Amino acid sequence: MKHTSKSSQANGLTIVIKVGTTSICDETSHFPILSNLSGLVETVLKLKSLSHRVVVVTSAAVGTGLRRLNIAEKPSKLAARQAVAAVGQGRLMALYDDLFGQFNQPVAQVLLTKNDLSDRSQYLNAVSCFDELLSMGVVPIVNENDTISTQGIRFGDNDTLAAVTAGMIKADYLFLMTDVDCLYTDNPRTNPDAQPVFLCDDVSALKDKVSVVSGGSALGTGGMITKLVAADLATAAGVATIITHGSKPGNVCKLIGTSDNDTNKPLHTKFTAKNNPMVDRKWWILHGLHTAGTIYVDAGAAKAVVTVGLRSSLFAAGIVDVQGTFNAHQAVKICLRSDEGDVMIGKGLANYSSSEIARIKRCNSSEIATVLGYVNADCVIHRDNLVRILEEQQLD
Template sequence: MASPSTPPTAAGAGAGAERGLTIVIKLGTSSICDEKTFMPKLANLSLLVETVVRLRSLGHHVLLVSSGAVGVGLRRLGLPKRPKHLSQAQAVAAVGQGRLMALYDSLFSQFDVPIAQILLTRDNLAERAQYLNARHTLRELLHFNVVPIINENDSVCNAELRFGDNDTLSAITAGMVNADHLFLLTDVEALYTDNPRSNPDARPVRVVDDVQKLRQEEYPVTVTSPGSSLGTGGMVTKLIAAELATAVGCSVIISIGSKPDRILTIIDEIQKHKSGDPAAPFQPTMGTHFLAKPTPMVDRKWWILHGLATAGAIFIDSGAVRAITKEKSSLFAAGITRVEGSFNAQQSVQIMTVVEDTLPRGDKTQRVVEVAKGLVNYSSAEIQRIVGVKSSEIETLLGYRDSDYVIHRNNIAITQPPAGGVGAAETASASP
C-alpha cells in the first residue's frame, strides 16, 4: 500500500527497507502516566520518542495517537481520580492536553523533530469534506516530515459524538493515511488465550488472519478484561480497532507499551518475512499480529462504514439483499419493506433485513441482521411514501423524482457478507 509521501531514506537504513512505511502508534494512558499518582512515565515516553526517531531515520513516516490528557490534567489539578461528570472530565482534559503536548514537544525537540497537535471528534469526520480535509492535513504534515500527535478532542465532544476510545481513533487514522501498520501499545505483551495475570498457563496468540474467528470463538481466547482505571478501552476495543484497520489494508500489532523499542524488532521481522519465501508461514516472536485483508475496501465505502454515525434504518426484502450484496446493485424503493427513525437526504442509515431461522424442533424464529450502511437520496418521510413501489411511480407519489435509486451502489458499504461465501470487500482505490 502506497504511503502518502516517501521521505528520503537515511544512510545506513536497515536491510529490507525498500521504501518508507507509514506507521501509526497508539499509546494508552497506562503507558503515559501512573494509574495512582498520575506522574508521567518519562523513561517510557523517552524510549518511545527515541523509537520514533529511529523509525524516521530508516525512512518511515510515523503518526502518534496519544491518550493521557485526563491523567496529566488530574496530576496538574491535584485530583485523586477521574471525575464522573462529563463537564468536569472535559475541563480536566483541557488542562492536561496542553501539558501533554508540551511534554512531547520537549522530548522531540531534543532530536530537532517537529510535532503537530491534531484534535478530532467523530463529528469532524461525519462530513465527507471535513474527513478529506483532515486526511489532507495529516498527509501534508508527513510530507513536511512532522510527527502528527492525534487525540480525541475530549474538551468539546459529547457522548454521542465520541469515538469511545483511542483504539478506534487510531484505526480510523490508519485508514485515513493508508497506513501499512498500526501498533496498539498496551499493558500486556500480546493477546492471550486467557488473562496472564491470573492464569499462568495463558499463551500468547501470535497471528490472527480473521478477527471474526475470535468473535466466533474459533480461537481459545478471553478478551473481556477491562481497561485501566484511567483508560476507556480494553482488549475488546483493540479487536474492534483491528477489524477496522485490517479491512482497509493495514496490519495491526498489539504490543507492550513499556517496551516501545520492540516496534523496531517487529518491523524487521515483518520485512524479513516479506522478502523471504512467500509460501512460508509468518511466525513472529513478539506481539499479536492481525493480518491485513488482501482486498482492502475503497476509501469512500470505508468512510461510510466507520466515519459516519447512522441516523436511522431501512428494512429490505430478501431480493434486495441479494441484489445489493451479490449483484452489487443500487437499492430501489421496490425492495424496501419499512423505515425506522427520522433522517434527511444524504445521511447515513443502516440497511437491515429480517432473517427466519429454523430451530432444531422445527419452530421458526426471526432475527434482524444488518446488511449494509448507505447514504440515502431521500428523507425518511419521503421513503415512507414510496416503500415497495417501482421507480417510475416515485414522481407520482412525491411530485418529483431526484433519483431512481433510494441509495446508489457507490454509496452502499456491505457489512454482512452474503450467503454462499461471496466476499463483500471492494478493491482499494485512490479516489476520494
Template sequence: MSRTSSNLTIVIKLGTSSICDEETSLPLLSNLSLLVETIVKLRNLGHKVILVTSGAIGVGLRRLEMNKKPKKLAAIQAIAAVGQGRLMRMYDDLFSQLNQPIAQILLTRHDLSDRTQYLNAVNTFTELLSMGVVPVVNENDTVSVSEIKFGDNDTLSAITAGMVNADYLFLMTDVDCLYTDNPRTNPNAKPVEVVEDVGELRNQVSSPGSSLGTGGMFTKLVAADLATAAGVTTIISRGSSPQNILSIVKHLSTDNPPSSSAPLHTRFLAKDNPMVDRKWWILHGLHTAGTIYIDEGAVRAITKVGLKSSLFAAGIVKVMGSFVVHQAVSLVIERPKKDDGGEIELVAIGKGLVNYSSTEISRIKGCKSTEIEEKLGYADSECVIHRDNLAITLKNFEDS
C-alpha cells in the same frame, strides 16, 4: 513477499495506562522517552510515523489534583482541556531533545462526516508527513459528545491509519499480545500470534483492562477489524516496551524471518481486497443516523458479485430513526435464527448514504421507483441509496 523495509507509514497508538501511572496519574517519563526515541529511530530509517495518544484526561486529573475521573460530561471536558495542553507540552519537550518537530491534530467523528473535511484532514496528514513532522493525534474531548465521539482512541487510531493508507498500526497495551484467556489468572492461556479473521477470534479471547483507560481488548479487536478492512496490518504489543516496534517492523520486512526473531506480539493480517477510500469513509468515518430494514431480494441485489445494484424503495421493509438526505444509515435484514425455533435475528448488511429522509422513505417503502413521484409529489432519485454510496460488509448472505 514482505513489505519494503523503507518508506513505511506507521501509526502508533499509546493508551492512558502507558502514559500515566494508574494510581497517581503521574506521567511515565521513562516509558514516554523510550517511545519518542523509537519514533525518531523509525523516522531516521525513512519511515513516516503518526502517534495517536490518549492521556489528556489523566494529565488533567493530575494537574487539578483530582483522584478520579468525574461522571459529569462537562467536568470531563474541562479536565481534558486542562490536560491536553500539558500533554502536548510534554511531548514537544521530549521530541525537541532529538530535534523532531511534531504537530497537534484533534479530531471528532463530526470532523470526518463531511467528505470535504475528511479529505482536508487527509491532505493535512500528507503534508505534515512529507515535511518530516510527526503528527500527534487525539480525540477532541473538550467538545466531543456521545453522538460524535469515536468511543475510544483505539478506534480513532484505526480510522487514522485508514485515512493515511498506513502499512502498520501498532496498538500498544499492557500485555505483550492477545491471549486465549487472561494470562494473569489462567496459567494455561496461550498467546495468539497471527489472526486472519477478527470476527472468528472476537469471542475467544479476553484480557485484563486498566482503570484509567477506556479501551480494553475488545476495543482493540474492533480497531483491528477496521484497520485490516482498509488494508492495514495491525499489531498488538506491550506499551511499556515501545522499542519492540523496531524489532517487529524489521522482522515483518524480512523475507522468511525466523519466528523467534521478534518480540511476542499479535499480528492481524490486512485484507487482500481492502475497501476503496470512499466506501471505507462511509462505513467508518460517518455517524450512523438511522437504520433501514430491507428484504431478501434487496439483499441479494446489492450484495451479489457482478450485480451490486443500488437500493430501491421496493426492497425496503421499514425505517428506524430520524435522518435527513445524505446522512449515513445502516442496512439490516430480519430473518429467523437457524435451528432456534423461529426466533428473529438482525443481520447487518452494510451502510450507505441516503437520497431521501427517514420520513420520505417511510412513505415510499415497498413502492416501485415509478410510484415515488405519486407518493411524494416529486422524485429526487429513482433509488434510495446509489450503489456508489453503498459499503457492503456482509460476505455471503446465504451462509450468514
C-alpha cells in the same frame, strides 16, 4: 484495488503508533511514566532515521489533567471530564514537545472528532494536513478533542481513533501499545491456561474464540475488545495491525518488516491486512460518517445487494421499515431482521429522508412520483454509495 501508501513508493513506511493511558500515566499517582515516553520518542526517532513516516496517537489527557488539578479519580460528569481533559491536553503536548525537542524534532498537535470527518471536504482536508506534516518531517501527535466531543459523535476510544487515522493516511502499520504483550484467548491475569494469539487473518472469526470481556483501566476507555474493533477497521483499509506491550516501544522497530515465521521476534499479535482493501470513499462512508438511522430490507433485497454479479442498488420495493430521523444524503445502516436479531448487511448514503422512505417503502420506482409528488432518484441508496459488509454466503 491494491493498497499502496505514498510512503511505500518512496521506500519508507507510514507507521501509526497508538499509546494507551496506562503506558503514559501511572494509574494511581497520575504521574507520567517517563521511561515509557522516552522509549517511545527514541523509537520514533529511530524509525524516522530509516526514512519512515510516523504518527503518534496518544491517550492520557484526562490522566494528565487529574495530576495537574490534584484530583484523585476521573469524574463521572461529562462536562467535568471535558474540563479535566482540556487542562491535561496542554500539559500532555508540552511533555511531548519537551521530549522530542531534546532532539530538535518538531511535533504537531492534531485534535479530531468523528464529527470533523463526517463531512467529505473536512475529511479530505485532514488527510491533506497529515500528508503535509509528514512531508515536512513533523511527527503529528493525535488525540480526540474531548473538550467538544459528545457521546453521539465520539470515536469512543483511541484505539478506534488510531485505526481511523491509519486508514486516512493509508498507513502500512498500526501499532496498538497496551498493557499486555499480545492478545490472549482469555485474561492471562486470571486464567493461567490462557494462550497467546500470534497471527490473525480473520477478526470476525477470532471474536468467537477469545474472551475479551475485561474493560479498560480506571483512567482509560478501552480494553481488548476495542483493540479487535480497531484491528477490524484498520485491516479493512489495508493496514497491518500489531498489538504489543506499551512499556517496550522498541518492539516496534523489531517487528517491522520481519517474517511472520520468525521465532525470534518479541511477543505480539499481528492482524494481517486485507488483500483487497476498501477504496477510500467507501471506507469513509463506513467508518467516517455518523450513522443517522436504519433501513430494514427483506431477504430478496438483501440478496440482491450482496450477491456477487448483482451488487444492486437498494430500491424502495425491498424496504420493509425505517428507524431514526435523518435527511437525504445522510449515512444509514441497512439491516435484515432475523430470529437471532438484526443482521447488518451494509451502510450507505440515502437519497431520501426517513419520512420519505417511510412513505415509499414497498413501492416500485415508477410509483415514487405518485406517492411523493417528485422523484429524487429511482433508488433509495445507489450501489456506488453503498458499502457491503456481508457476503452472499453469510445470508444463508
